[in-house]
Amino acid sequence: MIRQTVGRPKVSVVRSAPFASRLIQWQLVYGRHSLPWQGTRDPYAIWISEIMLQQTQVSTVIPYYERFMAAFPNVASLASVSVEEVLTLWSGLGYYSRGRNLHRAACMLMEQYNGMFPRDVAALQQLPGIGRSTAAAIAAFAFGERCTILDGNVKRILARYFGVNRYPGEKITEERLWHLAEGLLPVGEDHETMTSYTQALMDLGALICVRTQPCCQYCPLQADCNAYQNDLTAILPVPRPRKILPVKEIVHLILLNQGQVLLKKRQASGIWGGLWCFPEITVDQDGIDYCKKNLYLRATKLTELPHLKHTFTHFKLIIRPQLLQSVMHQPVCEESSRKDDCLWLTIEEALQQAIPAPVKKLLLMTQPVLQSCIHE
Ligand code: SF4
Structure with a gap:
């Protein structure tokens, strides 16, 4: 999956086009379009996939996602079962607090929103287990809200693109990256554009601007990427300071x-x-x-x-x-x-x-x- 564009012709985009336009253009041709959670505007399905994809690879998530959606197809069905039943389906996926939070959030959605999802990023963030980036992904994919994601992959892209030479997990650097990411959003665009743009960021991080040996020759951002232009792709983003775990x-x-x-x-x-x-x-x-x-x-x-x-x-x-x-x-x-x-x-x-x-x-x-x- 990661090297799926290798062997394809180099991407042809208008180099002077804005960041977002280049990414959208690239995504339409080279991005992923057939993952089981794509092609829907159902916030529930998007939410489940986003939570499962945290810290977990796509290939691992797919069978879990399909089983989960078959068992609990909507908020009401998830809220109606015990947390034990949720964890049984989650078994083996790791980071079990995600499963517990899904159940708690489903119960809150039933109590406070009659089983519907709020459109607003701030309201979504009030639900257990939904952070700022996940809230933005749900709002952008499901409601076309103009908001940016900033997960680990996007942090890596932006750290390289802007040549940020601090560890992205550091609070002050993270705030800077949020600010930079917001400045790159497509201007005054529609739902379709927000979906393509958000998916493009995810796909570029998963397929091209990967952790080691990014495929810069296929990247639509190459022309003005700081790390590429200065031969810094191997050292950016700055890794987490080493800590010996007890x-x-x-x-x-x-x-x-x-x-x-x-x-x-x-x-x-x-x-x-x-x-x-x-x-x-x-x-x-x-x-x-x-x-x-x-x-x-x-x-x-x-x-x-x-x-x-x-x-x-x-x-x-x-x-x-x-x-x-x-x-x-x-x-x-x-x-x-x-x-x-x-x-x-x-x-x-x-x-x-x-x-x-x-x-x-x-x-x-x-x-x-x-x-x-x-x-x-
Ligand atoms: S040019 Fe290379 S380093 Fe820069 S964003 Fe693209 S893949 Fe990442």
Whole structure:
């Protein structure tokens, strides 16, 4: 996808035309026109796609988007289900707060706007999980509002085009980029133009002005791009200042019994909030003792599985999985059974729950062990 224009003739645009005109002209010929969320003015469909596309590649998003839209085709259907059902469909896509915020925002839209979307960027930004750039994308695509997006890709384009030699994530630089982006908008244009222009910015960032080795020879902005003209494309945008992420280690207890594993629902807040995981303890705690005191289960330790690493935005997590055989089967945790937050499931059933990616990996690692236990 990224190199789709390579091999095509170099783009022919009027070099002196305004920035927006050049981009629109380029997009009509070389941009993307058949993504599942294109060709609609339905703000709901645009919203879902925009949220899914945050931090996630198009090819990963497509099957999730299609499943999600089939299950929840509009605001009312999304608001009518539990957040648990939303997270189950979100499972594996990562950044789960996005799924929780979608559900909260759908409920707010039902309560405050009778299931409709406000047109106004400021009102859209009041909804959970919708930032300034996402609000602008919804307003431009759905309502033809004259407003600019400024996601990571657009920041990269503008940092190169204007030769901005500061890290774009820095507050003051970000404000400058918003100001520059607003100055580039097409003047007094219609809905169609705003759609093409917004899509053009997205497509240029995804297909041409990519992070490494941008395809400047195919770029409609080449003639007056500061980075290209000054041979700075390899060093702009200025990267995020290096920060060493703290490392946190935890233990996941994989309890087995009668061909099933125990999953425990996490609290709504914090990492993987509301998702199903293995019971978690610190590296200093004793797993068998924890099972006895907190889950009211007698267990014996079988083995340790290889460590798993997972990186969050602010820290690195090392998971030390411990495999235990539970002697009793019932999830007799008094508190847990009351809250219905412990489940014994087969691996296949567990894989269908709202689980984070590392738990999915651990379940797949556990599958052969569980099968051998059954056959013993
Ligand atoms: S000329 Fe190159 S660096 Fe400049 S905007 Fe185009 S692709 Fe990006």
